Amino acid sequence: MSEDLSGIPTDELIQNMHDDLYDGVVDGVAAGTNELLRRGLTPSEVMNQALVGGMDIVGVDFRDGILFVPEVLMAAKAMKSGMEILRPLLANTGAEQIGTMIIGTVKGDIHDIGKNLVAMMMEGAGFKVVNLGINCDADKFLEAYREHQPEILGMSALLTTTMPYMDTVIKRFKEEGLRDKVIVLVGGAPLNAAFAEEIEADAYCRDAAVAVETAKKLIAIRRGH
Amino acid sequence: MLADGAMGTMLFQAGLQYGDAPETWNVTHPDAVRTIQRQYIQAGSNIVLTNTFGGTRFRLAMHNLQSRVTEFNQAAVALLRAEVEASGRDDVLVAGDIGPSGEILQPLGQLSFEDAVAGFEEQARALVAAGADVIWIETMSSLDEVRAAFAGARRASADIPIITTLSFDTHGRTMMGVTPEQALQAMTELGAAGVGANCGNGTDELFAAVQRMLATGPSVPIVAKSNAGMPRLVAGKAHYDATPAEMAEYALSVRAEGASIIGACCGSSPAHIAAMAEALRANPAGLAAKPRSEPAPAETAHAATAATDERAARRAARQARESSSAR
Ligand code: B1M
Numbered sequence: 001m002s003e004d005l006s007g008i009p010t011d012e013l014i015q016n017m018h019d020d021l022y023d024g025v026v027d028g029v030a031a032g033t034n035e036l037l038r039r040g041l042t043p044s045e046v047m048n049q050a051l052v053g054g055m056d057i058v059g060v061d062f063r064d065g066i067l068f069v070p071e072v073l074m075a076a077k078a079m080k081s082g083m084e085i086l087r088p089l090l091a092n093t094g095a096e097q098i099g100t101m102i103i104g105t106v107k108g109d110i111h112d113i114g115k116n117l118v119a120m121m122m123e124g125a126g127f128k129v130v131n132l133g134i135n136c137d138a139d140k141f142l143e144a145y146r147e148h149q150p151e152i153l154g155m156s157a158l159l160t161t162t163m164p165y166m167d168t169v170i171k172r173f174k175e176e177g178l179r180d181k182v183i184v185l186v187g188g189a190p191l192n193a194a195f196a197e198e199i200e201a202d203a204y205c206r207d208a209a210v211a212v213e214t215a216k217k218l219i220a221i222r223r224g225h
Numbered sequence: 226m227l228a229d230g231a232m233g234t235m236l237f238q239a240g241l242q243y244g245d246a247p248e249t250w251n252v253t254h255p256d257a258v259r260t261i262q263r264q265y266i267q268a269g270s271n272i273v274l275t276n277t278f279g280g281t282r283f284r285l286a287m288h289n290l291q292s293r294v295t296e297f298n299q300a301a302v303a304l305l306r307a308e309v310e311a312s313g314r315d316d317v318l319v320a321g322d323i324g325p326s327g328e329i330l331q332p333l334g335q336l337s338f339e340d341a342v343a344g345f346e347e348q349a350r351a352l353v354a355a356g357a358d359v360i361w362i363e364t365m366s367s368l369d370e371v372r373a374a375f376a377g378a379r380r381a382s383a384d385i386p387i388i389t390t391l392s393f394d395t396h397g398r399t400m401m402g403v404t405p406e407q408a409l410q411a412m413t414e415l416g417a418a419g420v421g422a423n424c425g426n427g428t429d430e431l432f433a434a435v436q437r438m439l440a441t442g443p444s445v446p447i448v449a450k451s452n453a454g455m456p457r458l459v460a461g462k463a464h465y466d467a468t469p470a471e472m473a474e475y476a477l478s479v480r481a482e483g484a485s486i487i488g489a490c491c492g493s494s495p496a497h498i499a500a501m502a503e504a505l506r507a508n509p510a511g512l513a514a515k516p517r518s519e520p521a522p523a524e525t526a527h528a529a530t531a532a533t534d535e536r537a538a539r540r541a542a543r544q545a546r547e548s549s550s551a552r
Contacts (some may be wrong), residue, residue, distance in 0.1 A: 003547050016543065019536050057532075066530060068395065068402025069366075073333045108244030110287070110327045135287050137244075160456035160463045161243050167461070195458070 003028070005035040013132075014050050017082075021054035022061075024074025026081045029054075033082040042043040047124045051082045055117070059207075064147040069113075076113060081115075083120050090124060098125065099219050102144045103143040103154035104132030106165040109135050110189070111158035114208075118154065118187065122215065127152075145178060151222070157188040167199040183218045185211060227476075227505065228272040228320075228450055228488025229265040230498045234463065236261070236276070246288040248280045251300040258301070262308045264495035269502030271316055272486065273309070274361055275301040278324035281348045283336070287327070290464035295351040302355030320361035321352030322386070323374055324484070330369045338373055345377025353382045362389040363423045363450070364490075366399035368411050375415050385417035390448050393434035394425045405437040413445055421448025423489045426455055428467065428475035432482070439483040446486055449479040465492025469500035476501035477508055 003082035005013060013032055020028030029051070036046045058075045061067040067075075091122040101122055105115050112134050119131045130139055130148050141153060153173075157163045166186055179200075186196050187205040202218060205211035236247050239257045250258055258276050265273050280298045282291040290297075302319060309317045323345060328336040339480075349360055360378040371389055378387050391408045392398050398404050405422065412420040414460045420443065422434040431451035438447055453467035476487050487505070489497050 003543065004550055015539065019539055022536060023540070061530075061532075065396030065398075066533075067400060069400050070333055070402060073329070106244075108287075160458055161237070163458060163463050165244055190458075 003031065005031060010036070010039060010041075014053070017050040018057055019030055019052035021051070021075050021078050022058055022067075022071075024071065024078050026074075026078045029078040029223050030081040030085060033085045037085070037089070043086045044124065047083070047086050047090070051079050051086075052121065052124070072113060076117065079120065083124065087123060090126065098127050098216065099152060100128040100130065100148055100150040101152040101154055101215065102130045102132060102141065102148055102150045103156070104136035104141065104144075105134040105156045105158075106162050106169065107135055107137045108165060109157050109159050109162035110134045111156070114158070114188065115154075115156035118156070118205070118208045118211045122154075125212045125216070127215065138169045142172060142176060142178070145173075145182065151183060151219055152185060153182045154185045154187070155212070156186075158190065160190050163188070163190060163195065166201065170199055170201065183215070183222065185214060185218075187211060210213050227269050227270045227498070227502055228448070228486055229262075229270040229274055229377045230489040230493035231452075231491050232274065232276050232322075232493065233260060234465070234491050235494060238465070246279060246285060246290060247276060248285065248297040248301070249288075249290065251297050251304060253298070255304050259308050261495070263312070265498055266308060266312045266314065266317055268499035270488070270498055270508075272318045272320050272359070272361075272362075272488070273305055273488040274320045274322040274443075275305050275357065277301045277322045277329075277348070277352065278364070280351075281326055282344045283324070283326035283328055284363050286323070286502075294347050295468075295539055298348055298351035299355040301440075302352055302357050306314070306356055318358040319356065320359045320390065321349070321357030323352075323360060323362045323378070324364050325366065325370060330367060330373070331447055341370060341373035342376045342380070345374040346380045349378040349381035349489050353385060354496045357385070359386045359388060359418070359455060362387065363392075364390045365389065366403065367401040368403055368408070371408075371412065372415065375412075375417070387416075388419040388448060389415075389417045390421040390423040390450060392424040393422050393430065397430070397433065397437075405434045406441055409438045409441060409443055409445075413443065413465075417445060419446040419448045419486055421450065421484070421486065423450035423488075424446070424452045427452065428454075428471065430519065432475065432479060435479055435484050436482050447484045448486040449475075449484040449486075450488040450490050451475055452490040453497060456492065463492075467492065469497045471550075472497040473504035477504055478504060 017029055017032040033046055062072050103119055105112050119129045123129045132144055155166050184201040185205050186201045186204050191204055193204045203214045207213050233247050251541050263272050281450045282294050285291045328334055330336050389412045393399055409420050422431050425431045428451045435449045453465040456463040456465055465467050479487055
């Protein structure tokens, strides 16, 4: 039998959802998301307080070696169950769409947990996100650019041996005369700001929250706000 | 026994482009592959791995080469076999290398156990048919995936010796959270001919993983195959810091601890293996260059924190409330 949520104070319900994310209880997160919406929280409040807040705890414990990849994957699945409920609502209530982003993991690299989190958070923040998946070569990024005309190109790499491919992609965008038309954001554990500068990306994003902030900030600058 | 050093990072130095499949070089650049293997044999390796780390259909599919599994793997064994014969040595084994699929098995990921077994079987069949002496399953992080690879290799041959090593690169465990003790127990139960650790975050962490396996009194030979430190990007190329002298010291200390198959991994070169061979020869077995620390205590459960306890208490309260409302 599923838990009766109606009598639980909102603070406690959010706390329970954090626990459900942590323990990878998919149904619990979905049910909590629906209940919070029923109580009148906005989709973005639900996302930030319940889902993102819970994933932050998971992220810290992963970094500290208390949780490992299986738990993070289960937590991401649980988050996805909530996001699936929120996504159509966010698209409706977000009024103006902030912008479009294409994002992919570069050629030779199959790590996508972090990139998918970034994609989810960007969506949550009101961006249209086109997720190109893993092992993306320059042609794939170029093709997607031409098809979707995004404001932002995001690239992820988790291997020291695949980071240099970001440089290849940026050079191809330059050759095609497209580099100045798009904001390039890069991320992934082995990167840093110096590397981003060296390959002439617009910014390095340490985590998903920084990616959202940076994307908003750079779009605003570009639009002359 | 001395195993070999890196293949992938040596091929990058020889001109393989980042992102391209090293296995294609068994067909397109056979001399480059053979030259590296020749240098390892000359340096003193008794076990040399085929250039087939990413030779499953799963990894080759990234390059749209999944239809060429048999071709690449058979070619790889033939190249290495030819080098071993040319060396005139009869104490060098051809190890058919199998690396991870790069996929995550169900229920966490998409790949079913049965599909994983079939993919590993396909690769192992090619390696066995071409004449590998042993199957060498390495750099694994999930126990389910090692089980699948082991089962695939067993289907390919009922009696070929199978060696398995995992990569303990995340807080002393594998990425998937497997401890050295758990890995040793599971691989011993499967019937592995050798169990150990490879790659990782440099010699200190690899030493610690091997030490923890040895502390449990293993009934199988223990394998140590450390990388030469962690890669740093220098002028667009991955650079590994550990020197041949440092790798020689590592070889002495893992032997002193009880490891019996010793080699190196990413970032190492024939020079590293030669230094290791020389050190192992020159120093009587049992003496480490420098004493190392006591083994870290075995850990079995996830580290408990105050937050863990609070979370458990909340969960218990929720369950109690649920069961009372259900009544
Ligand atoms: C705008 O654009 C942006 C903005 C921000 C962006 C961004 C893009 N991308 C990321 N961000 C940022 O925001 C995210 C959210 O906050 C963050 O994303 P992260 O990805 O950093 O963080 C995630 C939320 C969680 N982190 C992760 O998901 C990565 C975790 C670790 C454990 C890891 C995993 C899970 C895996 N791996 Co691999 N893996 C490791 C990792 C070790 C570790 N403990 O970190 C690492 C990255 N792996 C490594 C290796 C070597 C490998 N892995 C491999 C395979 C795998 C698995 C398949 C088992 C699995 C990936 C599953 C998947 N579907 O993604 C192999 C590579 C295959 C390939 N060709 O890609 C293989 C080569 C192992 C092998 N020998 O086969 C190491 C890389 C060493 C190096 N520096 O080069 C590694 C550091 C482990 C280690 N300590 O040795 C930020 O970086």
